[in-house]
Amino acid sequence: MAKSNYLTGAALCCALAALAHLGCIVFGADWYRFFGAGEQMALMAERGDWHPTIVTTILVLILMLWALYALSGAGIIRRLPLLRTALCVISAIFLLRGLAFVAIMPLFPENSVLFWLVSSTICLFIGALFALGTVKAWHYLSITSDKF
Template sequence: MVSQRINYLQIAGILTVLAALVHIGCIVFGGDWYRFLGAGEHMAQLAESGHPYPTIVTSVISAVLLLWASYAFSGAGLIVRLPLVRLGLILISTIFLARALGFYFIMPAFPDNSLTFWLTSSGICLILGLTYSLGLIQRWNLIGGKA
């Protein structure tokens, strides 16, 4: 029997796509989703009133998450090698870990977000940051050569 190792970057990519889909769900389903996910009453009301701000912010977050998932899949060897894949994965890992561990310092900038939002999203970012980091370590030599 052939033993297969877990490809952490593949897992990171899948989890990141799921996070992007949840954000897209907020755009599609509106205020109730923003409320349920803890984005704050203000964002929920803006979404319900048809204001473009929640859609713009959430679309940008979704696009960034999908780009990051592409880098994970590229590093996992599942799609074409993207430019600066190693550096990109280092930065993505660092951003997720910094967001997970530094949430306390950015909380005041978003006073409408619930504590549940901060704890849940920070936990998710921690899992993603660790998964990207493990994948980067696991595939360092494979993604370091010339394309």
């Protein structure tokens, strides 16, 4: 199978996003503020509260898992379980997050409009990479079933 540049790009974007989130854990409140996590998260990080670390660690793990699924769909690493389903769900999550930010904004009132515009654009971009890569690789992905 030819490697999918779209899914390879999606994997790289997810890995970079995971590293940025990991930087928030390592470098603390200033990074949470810079990346727009909100003053409450930054203050909790300054106090040594575990909440920001736990939430951010979960995001890092999810993004790295999604990077692995992108690499699997691109044919760079072995086929992971439920690959087609996972790629469709990941595509949908990124695209939905990018498009539905107006509905999500009231849940996080501390985040700036700039944060929402930038992060939503990034999510749309990554979602498009996943979606285009999944469509391009669909035939390869359907050769074997989505069963373990």
